[in-house]
Amino acid sequence: MTHTICHIITKLELGGAQEVALYTVANLDRARFRPVLLTGPGGLLTEEAKALPGVEVEIVPALGREIRPFRDVLAFLQLVRLLRRTRPTVVHTHSSKAGVLGRWAAWLTGVPIIVHTIHGFGITPTQPAWLHWVVIGLERLAGRITTRWIAVAQANVEEGVRWRLFDRARVAVIRPGIDPRPFQAPLSSRERDRVRAELGAGPRDLLVGMVACLKPQKGPHDFVEVAARVCVRVPSARFALIGDGELRAMVEARIQALNLAGRVRVVGWRRDIPDVVRALDVFLLTSHWEGLARVWLEARAAGVPVVATKVGGAAEAIVEGRHGRLCDVGDVSGLADRLCEVLTDAALRDRMRAAGGQLPAEFDIREMLAQCEQLYDKLLTSDRGGDLVPDHRAAESIRYARRGE
Known part of the structure; x- marks a missing residue:
């Protein structure tokens, strides 16, 4: 039947x-x-x-x-x-x-x-x-x-x-x-460097990325404003937006207006998302609303620290201080501050990376x-x-x- x-x-x-x-x-x-x-x-x-x-x-x-x-x-x-x-x-x-x-x-x-x-x-x-x-x-x-x-x-x-x-x-x-296995698999140094280069970062840079459709829900304009603040304070920071959508032209225009073309890159959609996430130093998500974003889980499975807005089930997927840092929606200054804390503290990133990796079965x-x-x-x-x-x-x-x- x-x-x-x-x-x-x-x-x-x-x-x-x-x-x-x-x-x-x-x-x-x-x-x-x-x-x-x-x-x-x-x-x-x-x-x-x-x-x-x-x-x-x-x-x-x-x-x-x-x-x-x-x-x-x-x-x-x-x-x-x-x-x-x-x-x-x-x-x-x-x-x-x-x-x-x-x-x-x-x-x-x-x-x-x-x-x-x-x-x-x-x-x-x-x-x-x-x-x-x-x-x-x-x-x-x-x-x-x-x-x-x-x-x-x-x-x-x-x-x-x-x-x-x-x-x-x-x-x-x-x-x-999500299927956590592709995000938990080892990524060779050679492959990591290759992916990072394609995203605009060198081996010694600190790479921050967001995988998202470029639409109002995801707040890609906030991503650019956060990047502008962080780039002043962290010279080695590089940013990559992985995705496409209705706001791409606006986002790229804002990047040019802020003279961030060498620091922030919009790379469009890629099919190798597990490799992309594992190549990041920090995952940034600036959403204005969510249910429970699967990219939080993907970053956590890969052991990548997350800085994100407190929307929907963010606190259910990302434990504040353990897997990353959470801020209010639209708080560009707060997101920039939290991101700088993570980027400038290698020991903190290591602890957050170690706390990730294994996901509860419910995810x-x-x-x-x-x-x-x-x-x-x-x-x-x-x-x-x-x-x-x-x-x-x-x-x-x-x-x-x-x-x-």
Whole structure:
């Protein structure tokens, strides 16, 4: 007996939520689950998704991140059509846009089990208050039809409870794990020097890097401002932004304006991220909001000290003073101070490096998959805590009979 599990995500760009969704559909137990993935067009990972064996991938042409009422209605209708065709037992949504449209499309088409993963709430202090309440209101409405929520960090659970999106009985914490092994493998001195040279650093320089999509969430402008302050105080410091995105031109213009072209480099996306992370002296993440950033875990697995903003589950992944240093969102001066402390204290870096390396099992991507499958099994045998769903064909007959199909 197999159940169709349909994951819906707005766009398969390079990012943690996307990698979690791809890993899940690629590795679900085929004896129990049939994976389907619905996504908007244009993502860098779309072709990789289409190549996954045994995974049905469908593009939703009108689905995108921007709020465009006409296209959003069209995307909703396209989701309804695809769900009626694929007939899933479980719909599992990721990200804000796909989370709202996907859950309501699942409800309209009679899907009995609706799961939504919170990869961080996209609400920041810089946004107007009215927008906060619009987002919270939409999530509250969608929460009424959500069977179970998944939070990637306990901090997100507390936010959701405070905003009355759900009660604690309806949310499970499942970490967005990584495979730590590539980050723990030794990197030869020759390879390390090669990667560092490609990132703009020599063997004796202190290399600070950030792997991120260059979009407002990640605060790449803050990264540049921190670099400007640190370069004055630490002459050997070099900075590398590994990633691309909508803010790249703005970031590069700011680097030129601050005369940092020889000290700060934007290198675009690379496929050798484990090598890149292991080649760094410090990992800097200037995010304005997160759930639980997988790059924190990657840096920790590699034994690279982390300086980051205190967003989402940062304190759950990075222990202050042990694996790195944490600062308030947007505190450029504070981030620069903490980064200088780490860069100028080799003994501190060594202690932080020694504290990393081994990750708790909860942060392993294989544990994430196992917990997700266990959650599906629990929901499938309880059907929202009411009638059992003992037979896939019977469940489908019940769901679609009310539409006369």
